[in-house]
Amino acid sequence: MNKIGRTFTSESVTQGHPDKVADIISDAILDAYMAQDKNSHIACETCVTTDFCMVFGEITSSAHISKDEIEKIIRDTIIEIGYDNPALKFDGHTCEIENRLHEQSADINQGVDRGEEETGAGDQGMMFGFATNETESLMPFPIDLARKLTNKLTELRESGEIPYLRPDGKAQVSVNYDAEGNVVSLDAVVLSTQHDESMSENQEQLKEDIREKLFKAVIPQELMSEDTIEHINPTGKFEIGGPHGDAGLTGRKIIVDTYGGYARHGGGAFSGKDGTKVDRSACYMARYIAKNIVASGLAEKCEIQLSYAIGVAEPTSVMVDTFGTGADVDFEKIVRENFKLTPDGIIETLGLRDVTFKQTAKYGHFGIEGLPWEETDKAEDLKKYIKN
Secondary structure: OOOOEEOOOOOOOOOOOOHHHHHHHHHHHHHHHHHHHHOOOEEEEEEEEEOEEEEEEEEEEOOOHHHHHHHHHHHHHHHHHHOOHHHHHOOOOOOOOEEEEOOOOHHHHHOOOOOOOOEEEOEEEEEEEEEEEEOOOOOOHHHHHHHHHHHHHHHHHHOOOOOEEEEEEHHHHHHHHOOOEEEEEEEEEEEEEEEEEHHHHOOHHHHHHHHHHHHHHHHHHOOOOOEEEEEEEEOOOOOOOHHHOOOOEOOOOOOOOOOOOOOOOOOOOOOOEOOOOHHHHHHHHHHHHHHHHHOOOOOOOOEEEEEOEEEEOOOOEEEEEOOOOOOOHHHHHHHHHHHHHHHHHHHHOOOOOOOOOOHHHHOOOOOOOOOHHOOOOOOHHHHOOOOO
């Protein structure tokens, strides 16, 4: 076995994690407004706790969605996630709902809406995108594997294959790399899953089911060794979970939502925000650029940073870092020549007025096939910059 050079850890959480519940609700409301008015400006936040959900934030839209309709969207989303039973102490059928959504600040809106002029950025800030060739999805291996585990855990629950599972859960993987940066083995795998009362005194059966139906189905077995540490529900029973076990809030899983800590993050969250909010859309564009650079062969690893000023269309800076793996080219010039970086340009390039955003909060914002910013349609064009 190759000598271990470093160990890196990433985590992912299921749809039923309280923070993810909040993210999914915020994006469900965003989707409802965008379905009626593709030019809606939305900044919708959600918080959840025991038998309670509140949505709040700012909206500018010609869509007509009543408070009753908002409440139905919230309830349907909670039930769809799996909280549909009073025993969970968070039930979409009966939980209290408070709606504090209101019209967007005119001061902010004047910098974004400019009639025939280019749309200004909805906020200032810096946004990052990343890609690496260590997986087929061009995502870092640790977050790629952690997300596959949580998505499969959800599938096992929804299909009934493991009938006692409840919606809350999380996975964490510690990956060993050799000195050249190649994945060589798994140092540790941690999986915590909520379950019903029938398994509280039968944790050994739960662990065996997780090993057989989840770990063996998802984890490349050649990476497991006698030294790989496994923790399954390490505290023991996990009966109390979801918003009853811990309050949830939109935007608290920004590392889970991006690259698992493997690449930098500007600090902005995604869910509940339309495409004019560059802390979401510019992160998507930065991922699109980085992925196409790696797919083209111009670099093995690439990080993009974009920065914006509120009300200003063009980015204030563009940074490209290939960590010593890139071709000898002017990457910033290449990016500016080949990609539209204004809010309007990003929205147009990635079709952000037609995306169903709820799916990103559920299954992952990056590395998920079918999302427009995961396309590598620019890679062929970028190959012309490779010098023979």
